Amino acid sequence: MTLTILCALPLVGALVTALTPVGGGRPKQIALAFALLTLVEGIIVAIRFNTGDSGFQLTEDVTWIKAFGAHYALGVDGLGLLMVLLTVALVPIVLVAAWRDTNRSSFFAWALALEGFALVVFTATDVLLFYVVFEATLIPAYFLIGAHGSIRGGSAGRSWAALKFLMYQLGGGLVLLAGVIALYVESAKSSSGPSYLITDLQKLDLSTDVERWIFVAFFVAFMVKAPLFPLHTWLADTTEMASPGTSVLLVCILDKIGTFGMLRFCLGLFPDASQWATPVVITLALISIVYGAFLAIGQDDLLRLVGLTSLSHFGFITLGIFAFTTQGGSGAILYMVNHGVATAGLFLAVGFLLRRHGTVLISELRGQERATPVLAGIFLVAGLATLGLPGLSQFVSEILVLISAFDYHWWVGAVAVTGIVLAAVYVLWAYQRVFTGPGGDASIAPGEIPAVRDLDRREIGVLAPLVVGLLLFGFVPGPLLDLANPTISSLMKHAGVSDNAPVVAGGK
């Protein structure tokens, strides 16, 4: 029941928040309380989790639709647990960050609904259940983008972005539906009758062609979600128009479903087809890394810039996954967590900038370092994490992925490394233009109170846990690796690859 409670808490919270009247009812406080309760429940799940075991734990299994062989089946492995923890940690942060942005309770209700569905996505061990919630997450996301955009931009641009987002996602979802249905057809041929449980599907003996087609359907859907070149074009438009809090939910949590699905389903259910597709996937990942970085360099809008850096990072994650080594896989899982933390920091910092200036166009901002030193500092830390500075969390995962890339082929590694160089360009150049140099409050005479105020306590409180996370996971990646390794090892065993898992030296 632990996992059911975990997933139900935010959904109930969403309902309660939506039904609470704004005047006097304190919907925000209620929403935050539910988010914190979910965080506590997530920690309970983590405590009960046994790191040594590679299978699903805390499992629940109830027959849901007998005719379809579908089960309400939940369970977590290391990968699932990391994603759950990322989700439950980020949502309260987002809620507090958006505290002053809106008075409408619907933002908080939709955010909680999104959290609830996302948690089911990460804990589902039944493909149909996964599919159902995979699609269901889009409805809250759609309303978050469409109704609660960032404070600039008209409703026309926002609704266009929401439509574009939803069309991409639902299109990918329908392609996935074809794959899900094909799985049913195949599993109905087996002697035990149709079943959608992952454990049953892994035993299925698929013919090569069928396995490849189903793999393609799954992969295309995850490619839209993650996103990867060439299905990434919704990303920047969405992050530009959505409020920064929404962007955190979308990019740091929801997009992880894409890479999560690649690991869980593409590698887990179709290992042979995954290996067959590796050259194409790695090419796409490399294009995403380099192209995403170049796009980010060229942006004038910070929100678009941060969105596009994610394209580059998702390229890295996919590269790690499809390098088919334990190092690459574990690196990719670590990357998913660290990217979530670092990008959340960037988005929220940019969001605070936006609240102060009403714009985040790089060309209109200069010298903000002097007016808002704390904000600048936090932006810099998150940015340095994004570019993979040693000592900050992303470095560990990036190095693991790069090692596996060089193992795969030297030129793959060589191309991937340029992504890091370009990351330095987009982060530092943006920082230089926005925060340093003359301008800012230079016009204000000494002694006068600057018009733009630095971060207040709430805002620092929001960003502090993220910065702590960046530093902590940079120096002590061991616990994360302990969770990621068993999952990856069993996946690699399933795929017939044997090598050694990465360990932190001198730990014990």
Added chain:
Amino acid sequence: MEFTKPHIEYAQLWPVLVVFGVACIGVLVEAFLPRERRYVTQVGLAVLGLVVALGGTIGVGVHLDALKGGARGLIGAEGALAVDGPSVYLWGLVLICAIGGVLLFAERRVEGGVTVFAGQAAALPGTTAEREASTRGLEHTEVYPLVLFAVGGMMLFPAANDLIMLFVALEVLSLPLYLLCGLARRRRLLSQEAALKYFLLGAFSSAFFLYGLALVYGYAGTMEFAGIAAAVQGGASNHSLLLIGVGMMSVGLFFKVGAVPFHAWTPDVYQGAPTAVTAFMSAATKIAAFGAFLRLFYVAFGADRWSWLPMMWAVAILTMVVGAVLAVVQTDVKRMLAYSSIAHTGFLLTGMLGVQSAGDLGKGEISSLEAVLFYLTTYGLAIVGAFAVVSLVRDSGGETGRFGAWAGLGRRAPLTAGVFAFFLLSMAGIPLTAGFIGKWAVFSVALSAGAWPVVVVAIASSIVAVFFYVRFILLMFFTDAEPQGAAAVTAASPLTTGVIAVTAVATLVLGVVPGPVLDLVQHAGSFIR
């Protein structure tokens, strides 16, 4: 010549007879009761008759005997009607839609105290007679017997087990519908044009159907489905006679279900007819017609399916593509829903393609019949609910379907717009709505039968369909209202709100826990042969 009294299985057929009986009483009520008491009497009678028939249907369904080969039930009325699981299930479905329809017919509050039907249909539009009828507050209460006759026909249609009964049922269900379409109180010319168009095209397609029927009789030498099946299996002479016959009969049926290229009437009729009638007929006609379609093609022509499957493939593909693409360019809600219902016909045909012999099905795999029956359930509920919502959204000139008038409705009436959006999401097949399960079912049976190209097209047209549904939700929630001519939601009586609430809840429940209904469909078994 000796005349033997036909044997009628009253114990199994009485729900149908109740509907017809109450319809006849309704006619008598029109003749003998004073005008002011007719409305209450007719509505009460119609609802009571339908509820009793629904109860009877459930009773009949519970007591059907299981037969060999997965079917249950019996062939009654001297071989003319098959009372088997699918028939009884479809009866129930038609009756539920009909109850919803009658409740919508009876709505008086939104139109200021009168029903949505013309005060006096015989009065020409724009004449003194019409004005007089409207000032006197006249109402047509003949609509209730008419709808009951149509319902009776719809119950006979899927149960018909010989060609003559099939044709008679087709006409019995069609004729009252032609009339009902022309009875709108507002925009009467549009309504009458719709009725005329529907009647002319319907009569034309009936002629095709009848001609095909005669050819099939000529081929098989018998009217009964079982006899035709035996002739087809035995490979009787002159196969081309059969093919032409099957083709022409399909024209009639394709027309009824609104499949391309026989779909042209759908948008005009859906738009012109009173919305309550549209709600009823878009659901119930399709349910009945698909029931008959399935029985005719699975039972009578099943052995020859390699001859007609290619035609079905082509029509299914065309229907989905044309329906979805044309829906994108509509600017009127009712027309958009009409084209979307054409696309749904395509999805249902996709399910029909999934026909496989029982031996080819895996253990516990759902069959094509089950998938189509479930899809009909989800579609019927969503479309009745959606049109019921449409009937509430009005501007100063009455009901309006213009997109511009609906802009920003989500801000003015969040609940109504939210429910409408939910119905649209169900029709788009988004998970956690009934539509998703239905879509999943029809696609999976088609894929299982090897019709993967059709499934690919179905997925592609689903993406197109999602676009226009989602765009409409966008229009309601994220677009600013027009300064002038914005529609508002009229307060309705519990009749309409009840229908909307029940269909919405059912759509949600079927999306989250479809198990019981799927079990029921599975329990209904296959067609009796």
